[in-house]
Amino acid sequence: MTKNDERTVLVVDDEPGHRLMVRAVLEDVGWKVAEAPNGEKALAMLDAVQPHVALVDMKMPGMDGVTLMRELHARTPDLPVVLLTAFGSVGSAVEAMKQGAFNYLTKPADNDELAAVLEKSYEYRRLIDENARLRLPQDEAIVGGSANIARVRELIDQAGPSEATVLILGESGTGKELVADGLHRASVRARKPLIKVNCAALPADLLESELFGYVKGAFTGAVKDKPGRFQLAAGGTLFLDEIGDMPAHLQAKLLRALQEKVVEPLGSVKAVETDVRILAATNRDLRADVASGRFREDLYYRLAVLEIAIPPLRERLSDLPLLAGHLLRKLGKKNNKEIRAVSPAFLEALTRHNWPGNVRELENVLERALILARADVLGPELLPPQLAGLAGSSCPSGTEGGAEAAANADTTHAGLEDAMEDAEREALVRALDTYTGHREKTADALGISRRTLQYKLKKYGLTKR
Ligand SMILES: Nc1ncnc2c1ncn2[C@@H]1O[C@H](COP(=O)(O)OP(=O)(O)OP(=O)(O)O)[C@@H](O)[C@H]1O
Numbered sequence: 161m162t163k164n165d166e167r168t169v170l171v172v173d174d175e176p177g178h179r180l181m182v183r184a185v186l187e188d189v190g191w192k193v194a195e196a197p198n199g200e201k202a203l204a205m206l207d208a209v210q211p212h213v214a215l216v217d218m219k220m221p222g223m224d225g226v227t228l229m230r231e232l233h234a235r236t237p238d239l240p241v242v243l244l245t246a247f248g249s250v251g252s253a254v255e256a257m258k259q260g261a262f263n264y265l266t267k268p269a270d271n272d273e274l275a276a277v278l279e280k281s282y283e284y285r286r287l288i289d290e291n292a293r294l295r296l297p298q299d300e301a302i303v304g305g306s307a308n309i310a311r312v313r314e315l316i317d318q319a320g321p322s323e324a325t326v327l328i329l330g331e332s333g334t335g336k337e338l339v340a341d342g343l344h345r346a347s348v349r350a351r352k353p354l355i356k357v358n359c360a361a362l363p364a365d366l367l368e369s370e371l372f373g374y375v376k377g378a379f380t381g382a383v384k385d386k387p388g389r390f391q392l393a394a395g396g397t398l399f400l401d402e403i404g405d406m407p408a409h410l411q412a413k414l415l416r417a418l419q420e421k422v423v424e425p426l427g428s429v430k431a432v433e434t435d436v437r438i439l440a441a442t443n444r445d446l447r448a449d450v451a452s453g454r455f456r457e458d459l460y461y462r463l464a465v466l467e468i469a470i471p472p473l474r475e476r477l478s479d480l481p482l483l484a485g486h487l488l489r490k491l492g493k494k495n496n497k498e499i500r501a502v503s504p505a506f507l508e509a510l511t512r513h514n515w516p517g518n519v520r521e522l523e524n525v526l527e528r529a530l531i532l533a534r535a536d537v538l539g540p541e542l543l544p545p546q547l548a549g550l551a552g553s554s555c556p557s558g559t560e561g562g563a564e565a566a567a568n569a570d571t572t573h574a575g576l577e578d579a580m581e582d583a584e585r586e587a588l589v590r591a592l593d594t595y596t597g598h599r600e601k602t603a604d605a606l607g608i609s610r611r612t613l614q615y616k617l618k619k620y621g622l623t624k625r
């Protein structure tokens with residue numbers, strides 16, 4: 161990782177003298193410089209060097225600079241490429257800019273200008289990395305390698321940017337709120353507020369005034385106007401959680417708000433226009449509630465323009481290793497404690513449990529274990545009571561006495577790391593296949609940064625895929 165903390169430039173030029181000069185100038189201002197005499201060599205060393213910026217001569221024997229730039233971008237789309245052109249061929253440099261060069265310099269480049277242009281390109285690169293993080297804070301990634309979860313992510317990508325109302329279905333703790341966050345972030349409303357209302361948490365009267373607001377004097381205690389969440393969400397997204405628990409008369413009022421795009425604050429005769437996108441979630445079987453008359457059919461169809469159903473964790477146990485890894489990283493940050501791996505016995509118990517509380521339950525199990533752990537590997541003795549019996553006979557979970565337990569831990573250690581690595585490689589391969597090798601999507605799916613992905617691909621010899 162240390163290599164990547166230094167800012168690195170890849171200089172591609174067929175003239176050794178010019179490479180030498182550039183190296184001297186750039187090293188002087190703190191760059192790490194990697195050199196290649198032609199395009200083929202540059203591409204071959206790309207994975208090893210992982211440059212932040214590439215400085216490429218336009219005219220080289222063999223692959224020319226613009227072709228090399230295209231090849232570089234095919235592999236690392238965000239890499240800023242600065243082209244060096246001979247004096248007088250600025251026309252073709254401008255053409256190259258249109259094709260995606262970050263900037264160009266005429267040769268021989270002025271030292272200060274060279275340093276300044278590279279500095280800018282580095283800043284640009286950092287901005288892109290930051291934006292990527294803004295788009296998808298890693299702790300909020302929807303992790304899982306199963307086809308089910310891949311489908312959920314795909315639906316978010318497709319439905320996110322649209323204005324469609326989305327109904328998110330799933331048992332408690334399956335990640336409904338996480339999906340709502342993802343949809344909002346993927347929308348054009350991402351920079352506007354995402355306002356959440358839990359329809360099950362408030363008594364009916366309060367829910368009504370929270371949603372639609374009220375005017376002064378609407379009821380005793382209404383001493384001034386109060387905007388509802390509909391108004392607070394203006395321009396953004398309103399997430400109606402536990403919509404299945406909304407009382408009947410509010411269902412009618414909500415339907416009207418959705419159809420006519422206006423709300424009437426309590427005590428007011430004036431309708432207020434609203435501009436919100438609605439997302440809703442429930443752990444109830446809404447169709448059944450419609451059939452039994454508990455939930456309005458017309459409202460159901462308004463809400464379920466698109467449905468995203470998140471399957472319970474017990475139906476996608478193959479997600480467990482990835483989820484556990486992701487959650488342990490997240491919890492590790494929160495608790496300031498690093499866990500490197502889980503033991504095979506611990507993992508086995510996880511796969512035997514039926515997870516009525518889904519991912520939230522998993523998160524709790526892991527947090528408890530992480531807090532109690534005395535080493536950086538989670539053993540079966542750290543399982544909570546509801547899972548303790550599931551760890552299998554190979555691991556005496558009640559074993560006490562330090563020396564013996566420590567010796568046991570040591571002998572299982574090598575095997576454990578192999579097992580974790582096998583699982584990790586497997587997950588990488590599956591994610592790469594799902595996203596046909598697209599690096600950014602693969603990294604997002606796995607909940608790791610692109611740099612980490614790059615590193616792991618190299619580690620497992622998967623870079624050529
Ligand atoms: N696929 C996933 N990848 C990563 N984290 C997840 C995933 N699914 C759920 N989580 C995490 O599990 C916890 C529970 O998720 P969330 O609150 O979104 O569930 P929910 O369906 O809204 O639950 P409830 O019905 O109880 O409100 C959160 O901390 C969330 O970040």
Ligand SMILES: [Mg+2]
Pocket residue numbers: 336337401
């Ligand atoms: Mg929730």
